[in-house]
Amino acid sequence: MKPVIFSKIIIPLRFIKFKRKWAFLMDSLKKMVLIRSLVLMLVCTAVGNLCLGKTPAISMKIDRLEDTMLQEVAEGDFRIMVAGEPLDRLTGAEFTALREQELKLQNQKQKDAESERKLNALLIAMARIADEPTLIYLHELFESYPERRNDVAEAISWYAAENQRRDADWRILVRSLNVVEGDQAKAVMRALVRFRRRSNKAQWIRQVILIGLEQDPEGQQIAARLLTHWTGQQLHNEGESANRIMQQWQEWFAAKYPEELPAVLPVEPADSRWKYQDLLAELQQQKKSTLDLKLGAQAYEKATCIKCHRFGKKGEEIGPDLTYVSRRFQQKEVLLSTLFPSHFVSEEYPTYTIVTADGKTFTGMMGAAGPDEIMLLTPEGKKQMIKKQEVEEIVPVKKSAMPDGLLNLLTKAEVIQLIRYLGTLPEGASDKYRHKLP
Template sequence: MITGSKFSNISAVILLLIVCLPSVGLAEKSALSLPIEGLESTVLEEVAPGDYRILFEGQPLERMTGAEFPALRNLEIKIQNKNLREMQADRTINALLIAMARIADEPTLIYLHELYESYPERRNDVAEAISWYARENQRRDADWRILVRSLNMVEGEQAKAVMKTLTKFRRRSNKAQWIRQAILVGLKQDAEGQQLASDLLEHWTGKQLTQLSGEKQTPMLIWQNWFAETYPDELAATLPVEAKDSRWKFQELQSDLRKRSKKSFDLKLGEKAYVKATCVKCHRYGKLGEKVGPDLTHVSRRLQRKEIMQATIFPSHFVSEEYPTYTIITEAGKVLTGMMGAAGPDQIMLLTNEGTKQLINKDEVDEIIPVKKSSMPEGLLNLLTKEEAIQLFGYLTTLPEGASQAYRHTTR
């Protein structure tokens, strides 16, 4: 342990990490090891794959006092704001958040939860940090909710960490939405990750499907078939597929966006792309557009950029309960599909998949059928050039002028 003046000075000295970050060469090293100047033999280090701790002479400082929290928080904020390459900054912040979770005191945990709610782009790292905390400390309902919600976005090793921790909680999810999401996460995983997803599903449902099945099937295929039989009215637990005529592919756009700095986005070009892609017909963004579909003004405070892209390219992969789609069949045999809205006591307003508004007299309606598909049409990005598509997502991940800052984290 660090004692005396060394321990009392850690808050001031740890900030010196900022000075050495640009020269560390994170991308070139297989393991992260950042010396904390001024503290002999003290480093922020990756001691196991994905496990970061502050070490003194090779031993983890797992229970620093709450007095060290402000220094770690300020360090995390400064790294976030520095002009480091994105992968370098992301990895360093990931390490710091896990190290912060090791502190395991109330102010730190509150901070991590606020960070999760206020900054969607940080949710993967926060979820991983909380998973490390919950695995080694008390398992709280608030942490369980964060980890379950993170299944919408975590990938790779972070997804494995979250799933492994969720199996340690006594609490289980019986909601079809989250069972489906656990299957979707598993479908993206290697053999180890698929087994972790299967373990989580068995923990939640009480079903030992992979052990009972005598057929040679992958664990996820077994769970997909079970889900389809158990929840026939839910969206299928299948990964989205790119349309053959899709001009711009999800992975391609995501890769290009990751290479862009915030300064490379031109909000005026993004606004033009928003109009050109016909987003304005259904969605309000700031003062622009209609209010028929979800308001996108604060979408960057609710969803990650990746999630916004997925919702645009694969609109029917997840359909919000707030904006259901219906097919209306009239007595004359006319079939219309879209989102319904009130238009008076005797009429129904239907926003069709083409973005047009149709008024239908209620006495002409023969049948109304719920549809497991979004009213938002696919292929809207086909109307844009690649640069316009990139600028569109840069535009949507920036708060419009005059928008409320209520979603911002209070310490920033």
């Protein structure tokens, strides 16, 4: 083989040919990678940037309305569009059609995440241009269907932000603080800051602190602004960490309201058989499965709920009546209060400690038993009769009379079916509560 000589450097011709082929191959490979990347980028864009973790923009035809769409014109910006232009006010015919569309989505037997997003988006779009009938409809949804309260509250927060701020809407938003989470909680708290009306009730101040404790730094800042708006207290300095801000509000609440339940998140006992988040995830998953009323009824007795609570025609009437609990609370609220009974104690069913003249103490919920006696329901579900003349002192306590750990008696399937069982209207419930969507 003949060598090529350049300035005393000898390079074989075979190596030069190989190098040229290698350069050609690498250039072709780069072009292939570039083309593939472009194709992949176009595909990702076409499906709404799913590969980047983004959900596709919502676009849905509204039945019975010509050339009318529900569209997400920007991320999180939902509008009713007519012939490509945003609708600025609802008429009677449009409201009827949108309500029927909402009912159609709601009544789907198999609702997926996309359907849930469309439901939420439709309520927001309706609220932004709501007239009086639309607002009445949203309030009816909130009152009658607890499971819809998160979405309704978010929709009303949009109305309050872009339109007038009404007292009736303020009350809805405040009540929603018990259930809203994440971005929906942020939207509700932002809206409440816009209202001149403020709450001085410890219950709601505590709830805002609890929401803030579960929020990201942005949400904690919003919670702090609402707390300052309501209380007039400026507890934090600029640049202070969000976690420290919420800690300061906890300390302030404990000093301001020493008789109230502390503003702390519930802690699962070490011996707890079940974790709230695990059960909640299972409950949400099981909503699409068949309800086992028989297993739920058996769990109601097995967990000793029947000793204190009335449900339809079953159980005692010492504690809160649970017959209509599904019309007052979301299933996740029922689960939370069952796992952590002292996290929220109803003003209607306070717990007391009674000290007798001979030094004995009894704790539980009080009930009338006659002119000369007090009946105390103990955490064990027993009725303790105490003579009034023997009572030395009655002291309110922060702990619920309902004992901890009742769900430890159940299997996971029994827990889920118990909560779903309580989410129904039992035999003996009034027919006026057996409503359909308005």
